Amino acid sequence: MELKDVVSVTGMPGLHKILGRNKNGLILESLTYGKRFGTNPRQKISVLSDIAMFTEDAEVKLANVLMTIKSLEESGKGVPDAKADNDAVKAFMSLALPNYDRERVYTSDMKKLFVWYSTLKATDLDWANLNKEESKEEGSDADAPKATDAKAKKAIATKKIVPSKTATGAKSKTTTPRKMGS
16 A cells, blocks of 8 residues: 555544545545545545645655654654643654744644554555655656756747638627626
8 A cells, every 4th residue: 555545534533545436536445444435525635645744944745754753663762642742742743854834733733643654554554665755756856847847948939829810801800798687
């Protein structure tokens, strides 16, 4: 399982794995309870690979933060749970992401992140692939502006302006707005 297959649904606790699609939304399975259900179009679904954390400089992808938390846990630091003290949560977050934006990242967001990490650790998440995705994102970010600039220059250079033609001798009609009732 990869991070792009895991979603968070607004208004529902926990994380969910995408099983498939139906005509109205997605078919999901809860990672904690194993219960399957379908979503409706009104529910907001966030794919974990698209989520980023605010820092003072830019945004950091969730995959990078999860890998940092994993390395901190392997080095002997304990990951706080949802019921931990706010000071302990903030202290661990400053270890995991030292330059996180203290105004925009709330303690509830940090607790949710640590609960998500604990849930993902208990599943069959491919951590090695997560590490590869992290390095791809860093490499592709540097290459992306170059490709976009080249495509834009090519599009500007090849576009020719052709005046529109009407039938010979015909004048183009001017249109006026339609009058609506009283």
